[in-house]
Amino acid sequence: MNSKNYLSPWAMNVSPSPTLAVDAKAKALKAAGEDVCGFGAGEPDFDTPEFIKQAGTQALADGKTKYAPAGGIPELRQALAEQYQEHGVIAEANPAQVIVSPGGKYSCYLAILATCGPGDEVIIPAPYWVSYPEMVKLAGATPKVILAGDDQGFKISADQIEESLSPATKLIILNSPSNPTGCLYEREEMEQIVDLACRKDLLIMSDEIYEYLLYDGSIHYRPASFSEEAAERVITVSGFSKTFSMTGWRLGTLVANPAISKAVASLQSQTTSNATTFAQYGALAAVQNWSQAMDAVNEMLVHFDRRRLKLFDGLNAIEGVSCLRSQGAFYLFPKISGLGMGSEEFSNQLLEKEKVAVVSGHAFGAEGYVRLSYATADEIIDKGLDRLHEFCSNFEF
Ligand SMILES: Cc1ncc(COP(=O)(O)O)c(C=O)c1O
Known part of the structure; x- marks a missing residue:
């Protein structure tokens, strides 16, 4: 019997995460004794701040090992609601509007x-995070991808979105x-998109997972805070x-809004119950001791920023490669199309020949680019850049 017959349409259509796959490949090569420079992982290379770990450990010791309410432990939802009220994202500190889940994903x-x-x-601006189109398909909806290249700072405009709307856009x-890409929308750019959503009766999902990882004095704007309707x-x-x-x-x-949060809590209650109970106490310590938490983040940011600039300069010094200066997160997204090779082949050959792991832009809906994460040690960046130079010097212009 064809094993495909056992699979649902969802399972047959979903692709595995390419970023996790590159990271797994690099780790497997490393485990086999290869000297790999990994730029694939979207994961900070620091440990969790000590006071957060202690709060999680304490919660375990205190027996916080049972189910929690599906939407999260009440103290954490309350603390987050107060913070989001301060940020203007919600009008009142209503914990029912805040859900704690097992991961941003x-x-x-x-x-x-x-x-x-x-x-x-669903409108998905590309370059996009790899999981968005798959998630939209898993919901039975249709992804509509709009590309914004480096010529527009990787940011789509409200006009571009408007041109792509159909009666089915939700x-x-x-x-x-x-x-x-590490790009950051300016307030005005975001306001235009929010205005469009209001005019056309659309929803926005604003994924702000990198909201505190900012450089060059940049400001992160939260679209929900723009108006009551937003x-x-x-x-x-x-x-x-x-x-x-x-x-x-x-x-x-x-x-x-309360109706959506209620639906999300119900979906969560039927699929995962709650995020791990004792872990939520670690997060609670971070939110309740915000300045201590931000001190730890700022320390990490010093290292991220130094690495960002080192990688940015190093990439731009390679003939045939050009890279925009990112303002947030911990990624750079250089254009490699000048080398005359597709991004998939580029990343495969780079790993094979020079043992440098990057993710093909293809995975993010943007051919001609590759993604490098600088959430990695300075020595890896130095060594990786040397190898990239070597690899790219073999191309003829
Ligand atoms: C854009 C974006 N959103 C969400 C996530 C999810 O992060 P997590 O599930 O670890 O909270 C990631 C992780 O890579 C991400 O890059």
């Missing part, structure tokens, strides 16, 4: 699942700062993974 999925279904179209996905239409997704180097804790957040 799951928050995104539930936001899409709660609002989109068969017959709906949701626009925004991700600022962006994975994979707060109704925008689902704000974030989480603890990237900001506090807590990727393995699996803790995400979602803030939306």
